Every structure is written in C-alpha cells, then in structure tokens.
Amino acid sequence: MTQSTPHHDLIAPGLDAFEALAEAALAAIPAPYAATARSIVIRIEDFAPDHLLSEMAIADPFELTGLYDGVPLTEKSVMDQPMGPDTIWLFRRPILDEWADRGNVGLGALVAHVLVHELAHHFGWSDDDIARIDAWWE
Structure with a gap:
C-alpha cells in the first residue's frame, strides 16, 4: 500500500484476481x-454452493477455503467412465477471511497453499509429498 492509498479506499x-493468483500458483x-496439474479445472467462487456445504455438513461457509472434486489418481481405473473433469474449487471470501485473520x-x-492442498487430494500425496512442494510452515 502506498502512502496515497488510505485504507478506506482499498478494494x-x-x-479475476484470484484466478490470476491460482494460475500463478499452478505454473509454479x-x-x-505440472502437466497433470494443469489438466485440472480451477473454479473460483465467492463461497461453496449451499448443496455442497450441506453434503459436507458444514454450517459456516467461511470454514471451506477449497475443495477437490474428482477421483484421485490413486483410485482411477482405465475402466472408469469420466463423469466430468477433475475440478479444484477455491472460495474467495473464506480465503480472504483467513488471509485477514492471519495477517502474516x-x-x-x-x-x-490452498491449491496445493487440493492438488494433494488429486495426486494422493502424503504429508511428506506436500511438504516438498509447499513448506507452508517455514
């Protein structure tokens, strides 16, 4: 933030900005x-749809920052009929809320970090695998 931009004027x-952030994370x-990760559809929404929150028994939509929707590679079979593309959902408002709460x-x-966590579901990564890609705690 520059000196000329007061807090009350920030938006x-x-x-679209979240999509650009997700694309940059995917490129990294x-x-x-990389090639398999880029075949996954990335969807950015303000919040998870109500039906999804109900299915997951989540009462507060701010509790869900991202979601992998698909069949993990470790469970796929060549005999499976695709039901649709594997998708990672990123939910803007909960991510913004967590970002503001963290402040660091x-x-x-x-x-x-949220994208990598959801990719972990797709790839069937262990915690050690995730740590090699996203050493979040460092």
Missing part, C-alpha cells in the same frame, strides 16, 4: 506434476 481482490508446480502471509502464498 478486496475479485474473482514442479515438473513431475501474502494472499498469493495463501491461495497457492
């Missing part, structure tokens, strides 16, 4: 996973 990044995925991490880093 939260919109869906290491080579062994950049928004791009938080979006990347």
Whole structure:
C-alpha cells in the first residue's frame, strides 16, 4: 500500500484476481506434476454452493477455503467412465477471511497453499509429498 492509498479506499481482490493468483500458483508446480496439474479445472467462487456445504455438513461457509472434486489418481481405473473433469474449487471470501485473520502471509502464498492442498487430494500425496512442494510452515 502506498502512502496515497488510505485504507478506506482499498478494494478486496475479485474473482479475476484470484484466478490470476491460482494460475500463478499452478505454473509454479514442479515438473513431475505440472502437466497433470494443469489438466485440472480451477473454479473460483465467492463461497461453496449451499448443496455442497450441506453434503459436507458444514454450517459456516467461511470454514471451506477449497475443495477437490474428482477421483484421485490413486483410485482411477482405465475402466472408469469420466463423469466430468477433475475440478479444484477455491472460495474467495473464506480465503480472504483467513488471509485477514492471519495477517502474516501474502494472499498469493495463501491461495497457492490452498491449491496445493487440493492438488494433494488429486495426486494422493502424503504429508511428506506436500511438504516438498509447499513448506507452508517455514
């Protein structure tokens, strides 16, 4: 923030800005996973849809920052009929809320962290695998 931009004039990044942050995070995925990761559809919404929150028994929509919707690679079979593309959902408002609460991490880093966590579901990564890609706690 510059000296000429008062806090009351700041505007939260919109869906397009979040999409750009997610695309940048996806571009940073290491080579062994990059091509497969780029085949996943990334959807950015303000909140998870109500039906999804109900299915997951989540009462507060701010509790869900991201979601992987698909069949993990470790469970796929060549005999499976695709029901649709594997999708990672990122929910803007809960991510913004967590970002504001933390106050110690950049928004791009938080979006990347949520994206990597959801990619872990797709790839079937262990905690050690995740740590090699996203050492969040460092």
